[in-house]
Amino acid sequence: xxxxxxxxxxxxxxxxxxxxxxxxxxxxxxxxxxxxxxxxxxxxxxxxxxxxxxxxxxxxxxxxxxxxxxxxxxxxxxxxxxxxxxxxxxxxxxxxxxxxxxxxxxxxxxxxxxxxxxxxxxxxxxxxxxxxxxxxxxxxxxxxxxxxxxxxxxxxxxxxxxxxxxxxxxxxxxxxxxxxxxxxxxxxxxxxxxxxxxxxxxxxxxxxxxxxxxxxxxxxxxxxxxxxxxxxxxxxxxxxxxxxxxxxxxxxxxxxxxxxxxxxxxxxxxxxxxxxxxxxxxxxxxxxxxxxxxxxxxxxxxxxxxxxxxxxxxxxxxxxxxxxxxxxxxxxxxxxxxxxxxxxxxxxxxxxxxxxxxxxxx
Amino acid sequence: xxxxxxxxxxxxxxxxxxxxxxxxxxxxxxxxxxxxxxxxxxxxxxxxxxxxxxxxxxxxxxxxxxxxxxxxxxxxxxxxxxxxxxxxxxxxxxxxxxxxxxxxxxxxxxxxxxxxxxxxxxxxxxxxxxxxxxxxxxxxxxxxxxxxxxxxxxxxxxxxxxxxxxxxxxxxxxxxxxxxxxxxxxxxxxxxxxxxxxxxxxxxxxxxxxxxxxxxxxxxxxxxxxxxxxxxxxxxxxxxxxxxxxxxxxxxxxxxxxxxxxxxxxxxxxxxxxxxxxxxxxxxxxxxxxxxxxxxxxxxxxxxxxxxxxxxxxxxxxxxxxxxxxxxxxxxxxxxxxxxxxxxxxxxxxxxxxxxxxxxxx
Numbered sequence: 140x141x142x143x144x145x146x147x148x149x150x151x152x153x154x155x156x157x158x159x160x161x162x163x164x165x166x167x168x169x170x171x172x173x174x175x176x177x178x179x180x181x182x183x184x185x186x187x188x189x190x191x192x193x194x195x196x197x198x199x200x201x202x203x204x205x206x207x208x209x210x211x212x213x214x215x216x217x218x219x220x221x222x223x224x225x226x227x228x229x230x231x232x233x234x235x236x237x238x239x240x241x242x243x244x245x246x247x248x249x250x251x252x253x254x255x256x257x258x259x260x261x262x263x264x265x266x267x268x269x270x271x272x273x274x275x276x277x278x279x280x281x282x283x284x285x286x287x288x289x290x291x292x293x294x295x296x297x298x299x300x301x302x303x304x305x306x307x308x309x310x311x312x313x314x315x316x317x318x319x320x321x322x323x324x325x326x327x328x329x330x331x332x333x334x335x336x337x338x339x340x341x342x343x344x345x346x347x348x349x350x351x352x353x354x355x356x357x358x359x360x361x362x363x364x365x366x367x368x369x370x371x372x373x374x375x376x377x378x379x380x381x382x383x384x385x386x387x388x389x390x391x392x393x394x395x396x397x398x399x400x401x402x403x404x405x406x407x408x409x410x411x412x413x414x415x416x417x418x419x420x421x422x423x424x425x426x427x428x429x430x431x432x433x434x435x436x437x438x439x440x441x442x443x444x445x446x447x448x449x450x451x452x453x454x455x456x457x458x459x460x461x462x463x464x465x466x467x468x469x470x471x472x473x474x475x476x477x478x479x480x481x482x483x484x485x486x487x488x489x490x491x492x493x494x495x496x497x498x499x500x501x
Numbered sequence: 502x503x504x505x506x507x508x509x510x511x512x513x514x515x516x517x518x519x520x521x522x523x524x525x526x527x528x529x530x531x532x533x534x535x536x537x538x539x540x541x542x543x544x545x546x547x548x549x550x551x552x553x554x555x556x557x558x559x560x561x562x563x564x565x566x567x568x569x570x571x572x573x574x575x576x577x578x579x580x581x582x583x584x585x586x587x588x589x590x591x592x593x594x595x596x597x598x599x600x601x602x603x604x605x606x607x608x609x610x611x612x613x614x615x616x617x618x619x620x621x622x623x624x625x626x627x628x629x630x631x632x633x634x635x636x637x638x639x640x641x642x643x644x645x646x647x648x649x650x651x652x653x654x655x656x657x658x659x660x661x662x663x664x665x666x667x668x669x670x671x672x673x674x675x676x677x678x679x680x681x682x683x684x685x686x687x688x689x690x691x692x693x694x695x696x697x698x699x700x701x702x703x704x705x706x707x708x709x710x711x712x713x714x715x716x717x718x719x720x721x722x723x724x725x726x727x728x729x730x731x732x733x734x735x736x737x738x739x740x741x742x743x744x745x746x747x748x749x750x751x752x753x754x755x756x757x758x759x760x761x762x763x764x765x766x767x768x769x770x771x772x773x774x775x776x777x778x779x780x781x782x783x784x785x786x787x788x789x790x791x792x793x794x795x796x797x798x799x800x801x802x803x804x805x806x807x808x809x810x811x812x813x814x815x816x817x818x819x820x821x822x823x824x825x826x827x828x829x830x831x832x833x834x835x836x837x838x839x840x841x842x843x844x845x846x847x848x849x850x851x852x853x854x855x856x857x858x859x860x861x862x863x
Contacts, residue, residue: 210687261653264626265646284627284690287649291623291656292683295676298660302673310672311664314657321654325572328646 213277213289217256220272226251228492229353229381230360233374235485237364246300247363250313251356253297258320260290265328266411273402301359309359316355323347332412334432336423341416342383349389350382366480373476377489380473384496387466390415392499394449395459406449410440416465421458428452466497575639575651579618582634588613590854591715591743592722595736597847599726608662609725612675613718615659620682622652627686628773635764663721671721678717685709694774696794698785703778704745711751712744728842735838739851742835746858749828752777754861756811757821768811772802778827783820790814828859 227248234244262268263276264283270276278286294317301310327344330337357378361371392401393408394417408415409432414422422428431448435441441449453459470493480486589610596606624630625638626645632638640648656679663672689706692699719740723733754763755770756779770777771794776784784790793810797803803811815821832855842848 209691210683261649265649282690283645285687287623287627288683288686288690291653292680294653294656295680295683299673299676302676311661314661314664318654318657321572321650321657324650325647328644328650329571 209281209285210288210292213260213281213285214256214293216277216280217260217271217289217293220274222272224252225385225492225496226255226352226356229378229489230356232485232489232492233357233360233378234364236361236370236374236480236483236489237366239360239363239365243304243306243363244360246304247309247356247359250297250300251352251359253293253300254313254317254352257290257293257297258324260286260293262324265324270403273399304363306359306363309362312355312359316351319347319351323351327413330414332436334414334422334429334436336414336419338416338419338423341414341419345383345386345416346379349386350379353378353382353385370480373479374489376476377473377493380469380476381493381496384466384469384473384493387416387462387469388496388499391417391459391462391466394418394453404440405446406435406441409435409449412436417453417458417462420461421453421456424456424458425452428456463497470494470497571643571647572650572654575622575643575647576618576655578639578642579622579633579651582636584634586614587747587854587858588617588714588718591740591851592718594847594851594854595719595722595740596726598723598732598736598842598845598851599728601722601725601727605666605668605725606722608666609671609718609721612659612662613714613721615655615662616675616679616714619652619655619659620686622648622655624686627690632765635761666725668721668725671724674717674721678713681709681713685713689775692776694798696776696784696791696798698776698781700778700781700785703776703781707745707748707778708741711748712741715740715744715747732842735841736851738838739835739855742831742838743855743858746828746831746835746855749778749824749831750858750861753779753821753824753828756780756815766802767808768797768803771797771811774798779815779820779824782823783815783818786818786820787814790818825859832856832859 230248230251231244234247259271260277263271263278264286267278268276269279276286277289281289298310298313301313323344323346326340327348330340330344354375355378358371358375361374366374390408393403393415394406396405398405404410409418418432422432428449431445431452435445435449438445473493474490477486477489592610592613593606596609621633622639625633625640626648629640630638631641638648639651643651660672660675663675685706685708688702689710692702692706716737717740720733720737723736728736752770755765755777756768758767760767766772771780780794784794790811793807793814797807797811800807835855836852839848839851
């Protein structure tokens with residue numbers, strides 16, 4: 140079989156001259172509105188850095204796997220879907236709170252995005268997901284097998300990057316973090332379809348699945364920047380709070396977001412049997428909501444009538460507001476941890492990143 | 502949901518007091534027949550070591566993941582299926598050609614078996630495999646998701662083990678090897694269902710998918726044993742030859758093995774659209790065999806009539822003999838590489854391991 144032409148691999152979305160990832164664009168807009176020109180410039184530079192690095196990753200992937208294209212295409216497909224690039228941004232900002240070598244920051248930032256991408260590739264197979272970020276998932280296009288192997292591959296590439304930094308403990312920390320993520324996925328898997336309001340489990344899953352990688356990225360960036368233990372711990376705690384807030388907002392968008400903006404159908408998590416944060420609150424306050432919720436799980440989604448019923452329940456129980464309040468509290472707690480650091484543009488940017496997380500719903 | 506009782510996790514098969522893995526038992530029998538009592542004793546000790554180490558891994562896995570059992574059970578299920586433990590045996594013997602610290606040998610031997618197990622967990626999802634080693638696959642029992650995450654987990658544990666040895670380059674080498682394995686899987690995936698006799702591709706896949714891990718294990722063991730570059734290179738080459746021979750014999754057993762001994766249905770590889778070594782030979786010599794082969798792929802297996810037709814074709818074209826000859830040549834080439842090492846019990850055992858590979862068909 141002739142190898143597919145190289146041009147068939149779409150890599151343009153990673154090119155630094157194209158519009159950047161959403162979170163940075165909105166951060167820059169926020170910074171500009173507040174008259175923080177220096178910060179806006181800093182963020183623009185950061186965006187260039189992150190995008191250029193990810194474009195470079197795409198090129199390296201091409202070099203390593205030229206003829207056997209199936210897995211490479213699945214990997215590219217996922218990376219090209221873009222996304223917010225929030226994790227590498229956090230790593231870079233943590234490093235900029237100190238004074239880190241550019242190459243080390245680059246490797247850590249790329250590694251954190253690759254680990255995230257690897258989990259998405261495996262998650263899509265687990266969830267049988269067909270769309271992500273408004274486009275077809277790699278597994279829908281190239282099949283489950285390519286998606287699994289592409290995830291394995293990006294994981295290997297991520298570990299290589301961290302290894303290249305020669306930072307003591309960074310690799311051990313990342314391996315621990317990946318294990319935490321797997322255990323959280325395992326827990327979520329077991330609870331799937333069990334429609335009980337259990338915030339402890341929700342928090343455990345959110346911490347393991349989402350917050351642990353933010354935490355590792357912030358800690359690794361801080362250590363690369365030469366910060367002392369207190370500052371590193373503070374930035375790790377910031378990462379943990381940000382990750383939990385991020386998951387709560389993700390959950391909120393699943394039940395009350397704009398499908399065009401999120402790129403996925405409403406109540407998609409529920410259709411997979413996942414009790415998200417707002418559903419947890421609503422179910423605790425009105426146990427009889429279990430009926431319509433079970434209906435949505437069984438039919439693999441909510442039709443117009445069910446959608447209206449669930450939405451009304453979420454508003455009536457105050458679950459949406461409660462989720463917003465929870466996310467905002469996590470963001471404020473995260474920002475408070477930044478106080479131990481001396482004021483700097485990077486610190487201000489981290490505060491802005493935290494704020495932008497809860498702004499996703501507005 | 503209450504956690505499943507711990508006793509539900511079957512770990513007995515890993516316990517050192519139970520009968521050992523097949524390859525070592527038959528090696529000991531061979532050694533005893535030849536009057537090599539010392540070697541038999543050595544191999545018996547080696548078996549204890551490998552089994553005890555894998556039992557310890559099972560305990561460590563239990564400690565790390567107590568409450569969320571889904572992924573842990575999938576991992577245990579695969580490890581408990583046993584298998585030949587050929588890879589850790591090779592690592593231990595390579596290390597015994599020199600003088601390696603026991604703890605390092607243990608970590609490397611366990612790591613190589615965990616990587617192998619991780620690939621089996623992911624392969625079963627890719628191939629939709631329902632039986633392996635004569636029992637239900639983890640994916641059939643615990644689902645695709647648990648099998649994917651369990652594979653990810655064992656990979657992380659393997660990398661941790663190698664990291665613990667503090668051997669320079671061992672981790673980089675293993676990451677490179679895992680990447681090679683992924684690329685080979687990718688290539689095999691693309692060729693699936695294409696019934697063309699292409700020995701170059703067969704060799705590429707066998708080298709990447711099977712031989713690369715043997716090669717890495719032998720090299721890592723040799724380096725742990727403090728052997729010089731020439732000896733390390735020779736043992737790596739032995740690993741490469743052994744891996745290719747092993748794959749050829751595996752392919753032979755798929756078309757002409759004893760289903761009770763192999764634990765899987767005949768022509769299972771063909772049903773997955775894979776052109777194994779003997780099929781490659783047969784197809785090159787009798788292109789019209791493509792008809793019955795395509796029939797077996799389409800119906801997902803061969804019925805009695807098709808089975809008889811395919812078997813007759815394999816005998817008529819000499820494909821079975823050719824495969825045996827090829828495997829034997831690889832084994833002899835591997836044994837020849839051992840000549841640079843001074844005579845030792847470990848070297849004799851490696852020669853016996855190589856011989857036992859081609860004895861699987863008798």
